[in-house]
Amino acid sequence: SEADVRDALADLISGLRGKVAVACFASNVARMDSVIRAAESAGRRVCLVGRSMHRMAAAAKSVGLFVGIKEFLTDQQAGAAADNEVLFLCTGSQGEARAALSRIADGTHQHVKLGAGDSCVFSSRVIPGNEIPIRNLQNRLADRGVRLYTERDxxxxxxxxxxxxxxxEQMYRWARPQIAVPTHGERRHLLEHAAFARDLQVPQTVAPRNGDMVRLAPGRAEIIDEVPAGRIYVDAGVLTPENGDALRERRHAAFNGVLAVSVVLDGRGKIVSGPLIRALGLPADDDYPMDEVLDDLAGEAEQAFGRLKGDQREIDSEVETALSRAVKKASQRVWGRRPVVETTVLRV
Known part of the structure; x- marks a missing residue:
């Protein structure tokens, strides 16, 4: 429970010397309270570091929480205090680049400096997907001589x-709602939460998907429509959906590479020059250098052109399709992937 965390933090912090920083989620006010009381039991005053910490602390105080604790130290007061008399409560436990702890690790924070003999406690868990930024953050702190304490050790x-x-269940007993609409978690979490609410005699439950429009009243609560939902990117000043064609093509090119094929034809549909192929973002080695690879791909393209009938050679789109397919198929044999192939047909 949170009470156990408070005791564990108090035991840990009381044995530390030098400056101590604790990183946790600012949105978890109960954890902020636990850290503050653990710090005070160890004879330390707390200095909040990060806008989110100040904002959540102000909100907590406004509704009557944080009762019986000492006033927080300002940045200037913390700088003037002895190292073993202050604890910095910081944002950035997930390695966020702009958060306070990241700036401390980089040595760019205006007021807080940590180094050899100081400690940093991560009162948080690694959220899946954040492993790399958290590891990098902790390595930067360790480079400064800061001793790290995590849930694992x-x-x-x-x-x-x-x-x-x-x-x-206690929350539902207090609120006694007529409608329950779970909105956080994966699909199985939402469905299980809705079933749990029904078990607690909540009359109506709705488990929407992203984009579902829910009507709460009049009548029974239900899904009545669907609206566009998802991330929107600003790409070159243009709003574009996360899975739009432009970004999808760019991701495909980044992963598979790009081949540009060009061929020059005369008025009789015969090759005057090429096919010439250029590669971007594709590997080669000493045993099979890129020049040889591209020559082989050009040969495949020339053979594909030779299989076209006379009337097909007069249609640029037919030529482009044939050459692109041949080059993609050959690329699959060479690299085990199908790069983006852009074919250009010129006529003289």
Whole structure:
């Protein structure tokens, strides 16, 4: 429980010397409270670092939380205090580039400096997908001589901030809602939450997907429509969907590489020059250098052109399709992938 985390943090922090920083989610006010009280029990005053920490602390105080704790130190007061009398409560436990802890690790934070003899406690868990930025952050701190403490080597300094079934049940008993609409988690989480609400006698439940429009009233709550949903990118000043054609093609080119094929034909449909092929983003080695690879691909393209009938050679699109298919097929044999192939037909 969170009470166990408070005890574990108090035991850990009381044994540390030098400056101490603790990283946690600012949105978890209960954890902020645990860190603050653990720090005070160890004889340290708390300095909040990061806009989110200041914003959440102000919100917590406005609704009557954080009762019985000392005033937070300002940046200037923390700088003037002895190292073993201050604890910095920081944002950035997931390695976010602009968060306070990342700037501390880079040595660019205006007020907070950590180095040899200091400690940093990660009262958080690694969210899947954030492994690399967190590892890089911790390595940068370690390079400065900062001793790191995580849940892996100090079990008990973190517990999930998400409520369990018993806590959810208590919430429903307090609120006694007529409608439950789960909105956070994967699909199986939403369905299970809706089923749990029904077990607790909530009259109506809706488990929407992203983009579903839910009507709560009048009448029964239900899904009545679907609206566009998903990430929108700003690409060269243009709003474009995450899975739009432009970005999809760019990802395909980045992964598979690009081949540009050009051929010059005369008025009788015969090759005057080429096919000439250029490669971008594709590998080669000493045993099979790129010049030889491209020559072989050009040979495949020339053979494909030779298989075209006379009337087909007069249509640029027919020539482009034939050459592109041949080059893609040959590329599959060479690299095990199908690069983007752009074929240009010139006529003289």
């Amino acid at each position: 100090h079990p008990g300094i973190h517990v999930s901030g998400h409520p369990c079934r018993g806590e959810l």
